[in-house]
Amino acid sequence: MNVIPYLICFPFLAALVMFCVRNRKVRGVLACISVAAIMVMVFVLAYCYISDGKSSQLLYESAHYVEYIMQAGEILLMLLVVFLCVKYKKYPVILLSVIPTVMILLTEYIGPELAETAHIRLDRLSLLMCLIVGIIGGMIVVYAVGYMRRYHEHHVEFTDRSSYFFALLFVFLGAMFGLVLSESLTWIFFFWEITSVCSFLLIGYTRTEEAVRNSFRALWMNLLGGFGFAIAIVYTAYKFRHLSLGMLVEQSPLSMIPVMLIAFAALTKSAQFPFSTWLLGAMVAPTPTSALLHSATMVKAGCYILLRLSPALSQTTAGMFISIIGSITFLFASMLAISQSDGKKVLAYSTVSNLGLIVTCAGVGSTGTVWAGIFLLIFHAVTKSLLFQCVGAVENSSHSRDIETMQGLITRLSKLAFLMILGIIGMYLAPFGMLIFKWAALKAFIDSGSHNVFLVIILAFGSSTTLFYWTKWLCKLVSYNSECTPCDDVTTPGQYVSMFFHAVMVIVLCLTFSYISDYYISPYISDIFGETVEFLSKSNLTLMMILVLCVFLIPLLIYLRTRRMKKRTVPAYISGVNRQGGRAFFNSYGDERHMELSNWYMEDLFGEKRLLKFSIIAGAAVVVIALVLVIGGALL
């Protein structure tokens, strides 16, 4: 287990190197080498863990010197935030940064004597997160090397601060490793704040007015969560005399207050309503940021913490409220996604919506839901990161990420379009990952008790709206015309490596998840809940695998079979005379008129104007009620 300190520290070192190297090519090569090193370390860690055979390991009981470094780091972070807040005149945010930091420091120095507990926990869940962060995150960094080059060729108006960008990406990776491996609350808090600040700095990368505004929104919302976390730490220290997340969960009915506060922090991080707006604003950042921080890893940290807490949340008021917030978010975000035409915005809403589902699963906290939640987390990370990368690559090539301009992408940028289609069907169609586990979650909700029926109803509506926005995007991609203007594909090989890797992962995971479940996830579930349940029957899983093959093979077979058939090609029927292969027509005066096909957005039904405010208010109300009821209930 000696790898762990290296795993956490190496990315920080790599960040320093990235920051110092100004030559783009050298930096790219170094970034790829560092990623390779990180991946090797993650695999070594996984190998050690599995060959060790122990299910859960608690490490590093005393690590005082590290604590000093962290305290210094926390102060540094605080100073950085204060400096930037003053620079951009966002004074109230300063309080959200200063107060928690001071609280934590005071607790550590003048607080009560604390029990010596482990600082690092390595178990199946944290190792899984490490694998996601290491592999997916690493691949996204590889993608970013090519992407940032094209990005600055295309956007000459922004100053090229790529070295700063890559440095932040590596800092973030290090912080993520730290976050998922830590057991001590103060350690988690430290890494938690680093990820918040990283996200803030990356959103503000372009320094445009909009970017700065959105980055500060992300900052204050995340810091607010951090504030809750800090209160939880202080409370735990005084009340329970230890700072261990695992022990907190074990003491569960007594420790409801800190658990609720940490869950609150997790809600802000995983962008649940009412905090979803920061994630939507975060889409101004360059696409690798969105892929890495805002879909694959950082927002998953919130879900990860909730999954950690789920044994404590199971069958409690807090758990019920968290599942309500999650399900509200799932439903409304998927409705709002319908009204968006900006590709990244749709992905953002879809991310929020899927995170909502995972949060719901964690909030219900039964064996089945946690199992489904973990799988949703894996599949969502892979698939959504693929989609973000595709949209980014399309934007670099066609200079637009609006879905309306993706008409007929299948002929204009075939490779990217095929990858995108794979990502889209991976997100919502049987027999792919996201859908299978939505199905598993549905079953688990029903089985987990009668009070969860309303979740089933919400899930039913939410899946139907999800279906709509993905299908219409998919249709836009395949709707092609012989006279569509071709596009230059400027995607670099490095980007393709990353995207193809993700695409292969999407399919391989679908084919192998029942083994992953048997040998990896189910043992974890039986570890924490002490019971094993077969969630989907073997025959169903086999059928799913057959279906995966069918979805690809049947169209291919029919294509090969009918390709040589004699057929006549005619222009599409437009009740008139086609011009330009159907992109224009003659009107009744004999003039040539251009024709555009557009998707449905249903602005007045699902538009942001109508739903966004409502869902934020609804979310906020539930959060406030939950906090008051749970904390008030525990204090009384």
Add this chain to the structure above:
Amino acid sequence: MTEEVMIRIAVTAAYIILAPFLGGLLSGLERKLSARMQGRRGPSVFQSFYDVKKLFSKNLQVVNGAQIFIMGSYAFFIVFTGALLFAGWDLLLVFFTLTTAAMFLVAAASCTHSPYSTIGANREMVQMMSYEPMVLLTAVGFYLATGSFDVAEIVKADQMAILKLPGCFIGFMFILTIKLRKSPFDISCSHHAHQEIVKGITTEMSGPCLGLMEISEWYEKVFLFAMIGLFFISSNPLSIIAVVVMCSLAFFLEVLIDNTSARLTWDRMLYSSWTVTLLLGGVNILLLELFK
């Protein structure tokens, strides 16, 4: 156990072979019945078979090459969906496969870059959005009523599921109108001529392609009436009579509704089907769960 497997295979094979005949006959009856309701003589009951035979004897004509294999995949998945149901598989899985099939249809329509077809495809998506919640809730209802999602278990229940699922049944009848493309919800594609978007989702399909579409619809029809039958079947062999009677009644009712109502707009459809889903399906399930 092996005997049961044999029966399941036999039933599935019977579905795959016989469903087109039954479905085609139902389509023919539908047209005959409609004509009678309108005071006409109408075509022969075998008209659908003549139509399809003619369509396959026409020359192959496409707007673009992708149409053929996407349509083919649609047909495959529709047959597959029905086969899963008759093989007694998990009800949710059956419905998810149905969604996958529907996605292929929508893609086949929109890949043509034709305005009518694309509007039809968009409306089809709205239809999917309208009926999907009720479909899922029906599956959940069966689970709560009989304790299993597996169709093989549901048909072995001691009593008819309808006794516990009256709300889900009415809700399902409601979306059946959407699924069968019957007025007032025939907005993506109508069996009648002269609608504002020509032939909607099937506008660009001709000859064998359209023939494939017709055959898929027959399969789908049998599948949907089998779903209606699932509400009435129980371990008692006499329940088969109830299934046949109720399916015929449902069929007659659908034709009657088709002939007596005008088409609604998509937003009315969305509102009404979601309301029905929530009021009948949702409440039915809540009550079931409460008095479990």
Add this chain to the structure above:
Amino acid sequence: MKDVSKSPWIIHYDGSSCNGCDMEVLASLTPVYDIERFGVINTGDPMQADIFLVTGGINTLNQMVVKQIYDQMPSPKVVVAIGTCACTGGIFKECYNIIGGTDTTIPVDIYVPGCAARPQSIIDGIVQAKECLKQKCIAEQKAAKEGK
């Protein structure tokens, strides 16, 4: 090949006319005349139609429309010109913009005269078109066989 003639689906186009024949075509679809009993469906979509009913004359603007509709129909296909205008240009023949009857633009198989053509004669035209469709189908299959 019998079945081809049992399912003649039609598309109907009204050119330069007084709309009289147009009305009569629709009238023959009503319960009174009920051409659906022959298996006719008024598709409104050339991609799915076998018989092209043209009423009214051809003018300079609608010529290309008629041509395109004819092109978009999958063969075998039959064209029926209904009414005097569609047959010859009729009362509008001398107008500056009129080219003439349907046969100036596409090959016509059946002519149904009349001003306006009565539903009975339209039905008769369609029944004859069915026969024509059958002949064409047989001829086409023969050609395909010989081609092999």
